[in-house]
Amino acid sequence: MSDKKPLPTKDRLIRAASELFRKHGYHGVGLSDLLAKAEAPKGSLYHHFPNGKSDLARAAADRASDQILRILANCFAEATTFKDGANALCDRLAEAFDQSGMWETCPVAATLFEGPDNDEFRAHAAHLYEGWIAEVHDHAERLGMDHDTAQAAAEHLFVLLQGSWMLARARRSSDVLRELPERL
Amino acid sequence: MSDKKPLPTKDRLIRAASELFRKHGYHGVGLSDLLAKAEAPKGSLYHHFPNGKSDLARAAADRASDQILRILANCFAEATTFKDGANALCDRLAEAFDQSGMWETCPVAATLFEGPDNDEFRAHAAHLYEGWIAEVHDHAERLGMDHDTAQAAAEHLFVLLQGSWMLARARRSSDVLRELPERL
DNA sequence: CCTGGAATAGACCAATCGGTCTATTCTCAT
DNA sequence: ATGAGAATAGACCGATTGGTCTATTCCAGG
Numbered sequence: 001m002s003d004k005k006p007l008p009t010k011d012r013l014i015r016a017a018s019e020l021f022r023k024h025g026y027h028g029v030g031l032s033d034l035l036a037k038a039e040a041p042k043g044s045l046y047h048h049f050p051n052g053k054s055d056l057a058r059a060a061a062d063r064a065s066d067q068i069l070r071i072l073a074n075c076f077a078e079a080t081t082f083k084d085g086a087n088a089l090c091d092r093l094a095e096a097f098d099q100s101g102m103w104e105t106c107p108v109a110a111t112l113f114e115g116p117d118n119d120e121f122r123a124h125a126a127h128l129y130e131g132w133i134a135e136v137h138d139h140a141e142r143l144g145m146d147h148d149t150a151q152a153a154a155e156h157l158f159v160l161l162q163g164s165w166m167l168a169r170a171r172r173s174s175d176v177l178r179e180l181p182e183r184l
Numbered sequence: 185m186s187d188k189k190p191l192p193t194k195d196r197l198i199r200a201a202s203e204l205f206r207k208h209g210y211h212g213v214g215l216s217d218l219l220a221k222a223e224a225p226k227g228s229l230y231h232h233f234p235n236g237k238s239d240l241a242r243a244a245a246d247r248a249s250d251q252i253l254r255i256l257a258n259c260f261a262e263a264t265t266f267k268d269g270a271n272a273l274c275d276r277l278a279e280a281f282d283q284s285g286m287w288e289t290c291p292v293a294a295t296l297f298e299g300p301d302n303d304e305f306r307a308h309a310a311h312l313y314e315g316w317i318a319e320v321h322d323h324a325e326r327l328g329m330d331h332d333t334a335q336a337a338a339e340h341l342f343v344l345l346q347g348s349w350m351l352a353r354a355r356r357s358s359d360v361l362r363e364l365p366e367r368l
Numbered sequence: 369c370c371t372g373g374a375a376t377a378g379a380c381c382a383a384t385c386g387g388t389c390t391a392t393t394c395t396c397a398t
Numbered sequence: 399a400t401g402a403g404a405a406t407a408g409a410c411c412g413a414t415t416g417g418t419c420t421a422t423t424c425c426a427g428g
Contacts, residue, residue: 009375009376023301024211024298024301025209025211025298026212027208027209027210027211027212028209028210028211028298030414030415030416031415031416031417032414032415032416040376040377041375041376041377041378042376042377042378042379042416042417042418043375043376043377043378043419043420044375044376044377046417046418047374047375047376048375052416052417053416053417103306105297105298106350109350110298113289113353113354114208114209114212114289114294114298117207117208122287122354122356125354126354126355126356129351129354130354152367155351155360156367158347158351159343159344159347159348159350159351159360160343160344160347161347162346162347162350162351163342163343163344163345163346163347163348163350164343164347166290166293166343166346166347167313167339167342167343167346169297170297170306170309170310170313170314171310172306172310176339176343183336183340193405193406214384214385214386215385215386215387216384216385224406224407225405225406225407225408226386226387226388226406226407226408226409227389227390227405227406227407227408228405228406228407229387230387230388231404231405231406232405236386236387237386237387
């Protein structure tokens with residue numbers, strides 16, 4: 001494997017949390033699972049994340065959100081049309097879906113939405129989502145849309161992708177994601 | 185309250201499960217919460233649902249799915265156009281969203297998707313979703329669409345609603361759902 | 369080399385988890 | 399009235415949960 005650089009413990013924890021929460025949701029993952037996957041002892045967890053599971057969940061969601069932002073940026077960077085960018089994005093996400101074993105959820109939803117019924121968590125989830133939409137919005141404006149149209153387009157794409165991912169998950173097939181561009 | 189007819193224990197359990205799972209997800213709800221809300225002792229749970237929590241979850245998801253089917257039927261029954269039906273549906277769901285305290289998820293996703301990583305569960309969730317889509321599909325055909333167009337329209341509406349609900353939840357506002365018709 | 373804080377390591381804890389089991393009560397056909 | 403099965407009731411169980419605490423190891427600055 002790519003274990004050349006044995007990631008520092010903190011990163012290993014975040015990575016493991018990010019993966020496990022995506023698959024099983026916040027409450028579906030126990031500390032024992034987390035520590036086993038990260039190959040870290042409990043002491044390290046509470047050293048790096050004094051508030052334990054919930055702190056780690058926030059960090060994991062942030063990491064996952066950054067990954068998404070990077071994907072958004074990449075797909076739209078090469079695009080000359082909004083439609084082009086959207087198409088690339090759909091393809092890229094369909095790929096990710098297939099690679100994930102067709103069962104992971106939106107990482108933010110899995111870790112923050114279904115987490116402890118803490119208002120901070122909910123607000124943070126909303127904040128991350130708005131970040132995604134803002135990223136797409138900026139590209140939309142750059143590609144010629146006026147402010148309002150760009151906002152509508154960005155939100156629309158978000159909605160379509162979230163919904164399609166859910167149906168894809170139910171069907172265990174990325175077809176819905178792949179055919180999404182036709183519906184724009 | 186409306187405690188005129190003290191619902192039989194089994195129904196009380198299903199109702200409580202349906203509500204709690206929607207709010208906290210399968211793993212987020214303990215048997216103690218469930219039994220407290222249903223005002224039922226543990227013995228009754230395992231009498232009516234020999235396999236315990238997972239059996240109850242299936243029943244709860246089925247109940248929730250039936251409620252959705254009824255809503256779909258109602259909204260499209262009075263409609264003379266597919267667009268009319270879709271509009272009514274969006275309004276109706278926005279209402280439900282507001283009434284739920286703006287935080288419940290899709291009941292099937294919450295109870296079956298995030299449940300035990302059982303393949304039966306996943307398949308059943310998919311089956312329920314296809315039922316929703318089929319219902320809309322039939323109405324779409326009745327309202328003049330050909331088979332393929334109807335299928336596409338039904339799936340599209342499903343995707344839009346699931347995605348919009350998610351964004352609405354993040355923003356704690358039903359606006360996205362209410363404005364959805366404009367985007368069709 | 370010594371030292372002090374960062375990091376690791378895991379034993380330990382109360383609480384809660386889902387589930388089992390026995391005892392009791394309710395209900396209704398005989 | 400009675401016997402039988404359905405339903406209720408909750409004590410009890412081992413396993414696991416998230417979290418605390420102490421002991422040890424690691425490593426850089428003196």
